[in-house]
Amino acid sequence: MKKDYNFGYTKVNSKQKTKLVQNVFSSVAPSYDIMNDLMSLGMHRLWKKRFVEIMDIKENDIILDVGSGSGDIAREILKENLLTNLYLLDLNKEMLFEGKNRLKKEKNIKYFIGNAEKLNFKNNFFDKYTISFCLRNVTEYLLSIKEAYRVLKPGGKYCCLEFSTPKSSLISSTYKIYKSKILPFLGEVIAKDKNAYKYLSESIDLFPSQEELRKNLLDCGFTNVETINLFNGIVAIHTGYKL
Ligand SMILES: C[S@@+](CC[C@H](N)C(=O)[O-])C[C@H]1O[C@@H](n2cnc3c(N)ncnc32)[C@H](O)[C@@H]1O
Numbered sequence: 001m002k003k004d005y006n007f008g009y010t011k012v013n014s015k016q017k018t019k020l021v022q023n024v025f026s027s028v029a030p031s032y033d034i035m036n037d038l039m040s041l042g043m044h045r046l047w048k049k050r051f052v053e054i055m056d057i058k059e060n061d062i063i064l065d066v067g068s069g070s071g072d073i074a075r076e077i078l079k080e081n082l083l084t085n086l087y088l089l090d091l092n093k094e095m096l097f098e099g100k101n102r103l104k105k106e107k108n109i110k111y112f113i114g115n116a117e118k119l120n121f122k123n124n125f126f127d128k129y130t131i132s133f134c135l136r137n138v139t140e141y142l143l144s145i146k147e148a149y150r151v152l153k154p155g156g157k158y159c160c161l162e163f164s165t166p167k168s169s170l171i172s173s174t175y176k177i178y179k180s181k182i183l184p185f186l187g188e189v190i191a192k193d194k195n196a197y198k199y200l201s202e203s204i205d206l207f208p209s210q211e212e213l214r215k216n217l218l219d220c221g222f223t224n225v226e227t228i229n230l231f232n233g234i235v236a237i238h239t240g241y242k243l
Contacts, residue, residue, distance in 0.1 A: 067134020
């Protein structure tokens with residue numbers, strides 16, 4: 001029997017999900033940065049800063065940023081002023097183009113169109129694997145975690161920043177109204193695509209909780225798995241090591 005996948009609350013097959021998600025990112029690419037600032041009131045910048053601090057980058061690290069989009073994580077990494085080799089990968093050429101364009105003055109960055117589910121990199125190659133607000137969009141997200149494990153060196157670190165489940169019921173109910181009403185409204189007015197932001201809201205609802213994702217990471221072989229909640233768990237940073 002064929003497996004169903006969630007494209008928001010709509011059930012689709014695997015190919016359809018990947019295509020529909022990519023349509024969303026092609027549509028929002030030009031307004032992606034302004035929407036991020038508006039939707040989070042600039043908070044996404046603080047979350048990404050904290051995420052990069054937690055990555056604990058070292059001189060000469062080889063870093064893979066999956067679902068790199070418009071390059072926010074790369075820009076934050078570059079602020080650390082360390083010599084690193086950055087590999088940015090995204091399945092969507094419009095989003096990768098946004099990133100490439102913003103980072104055009106930077107050296108030591110390589111760009112790849114590719115799918116998190118099947119990485120075209122050799123085993124044991126990277127010191128750090130980062131994935132920020134992308135995992136939720138990956139059709140076979142468990143495959144992507146297995147691939148992360150494969151391409152990391154022994155001792156390498158997995159770092160995921162993603163929407164998660166708020167811990168307080170009061171915040172949870174307020175956030176629910178924000179996601180279902182305000183997000184699609186902002187999407188319609190600013191990005192001219194209400195459905196893309198309806199998808200965003202639904203994909204957040206359906207994404208595994210902190211505890212489920214922790215179990216997934218352990219099942220895929222990661223050790224010392226940790227979760228750091230930001231904003232009461234609206235967003236969480238998940239880390240783990242390949243030993
Ligand atoms: C919400 S954006 C996040 C961009 C950036 N990492 C950030 O934090 O601002 C998600 C990105 O993941 C990419 N993406 C979605 N599914 C993917 C997949 N299966 N493999 C690689 N990239 C994917 C999208 O094209 C999009 O650029």
